[in-house]
Amino acid sequence: MPQDPSSRPRLLTIFSNGRLPSLAQVEVIRERIAHARDDYHLLERLTKELWALPIRDISRHRLLLSTIGELKNPQAVGTLVKFIWHEGEIVARGDHERYSQPCSFEADGGEMLRARAAEMLSYLGSHEAADATLNIATRHPTAFVRAAAIDAHMFNAGDSPEAAAQLRSCVDPNDVWRVGLPRMTRDMDPEKFEKAILAFHAKYPEEQPPAPRHHKPPAPDGRSWYALRREGEA
16 A cells, blocks of 8 residues: 555644644544555654653553554554563553542553553454464453453454354463453444343353442531530630
8 A cells, every 4th residue: 555655744743742632633543544554654653652651641642552553554563562561660650540540440541551552452453463462361460451352352353253262262261251241332232232241240240340339428417506616626
C-alpha cells in the first residue's frame, strides 16, 4: 500500500501535544491510519510517544495503543510485547494512585494500559502476535492482563471452539473460567448479554460481584444547637 506522507505530521501533532484528542481528531486518526499502514517511520514515532514515561494521561495512552494496533504493522509486535512485560512502573505516581482505587476489576492505570496493549497485540493478526498473546495469557503475572489476552485471542479467532480449546489447554487452571467470558458487542441484544452474564454467574458463583452496600444517612440529632455548642466547649 502506498504511503501518504501528509498523514504523518497531523497524526504526530495530535499525539505530541500532550492532550487527549477531541472526537473530531479521532475521526482524523481513523482516516489517516487507513493511508499509513505501511509507514514504518510513523510507527517509529508513535513508539517513541508510547515510551514517554512516566505516563500522565491514561486515556491518551490508550488511544495511542489503539492507533498502533490499528496500523496492523507486524513490526509493532516487539514494541507491544516489550511494553506489556515492562517490569517498572509506567504511570506517574499521582495517576497511579488515582487509577488504583477499588473497582470491579481491581486494576490500576498501568494494568489497564498493559491490558490494552495485549488487546492490540492480538489485533495485529500475525502468527507471531498470536503466539505472543498466548504467552501473555499463560504467563503474565497480572490477572487483569492475562484476562485481556485471553479475551482478545478469543475475539480475534472469532470465538471459535478451537481457540477456546487451545486456551484451556495452556492457561493456568485458575484462569480457565476466563475463557469465553460474555462480551457485549455493538450489535448484541442487551437481553441476550444479560442472560449470558446470569448463566456465567450460575456456573461460577464465586465470581458473583458483591452486593452494593447501602449506607443510611445519620439520624438527626435532637439536641439544640446551643446544647451541641456547650458540649463542644466542654
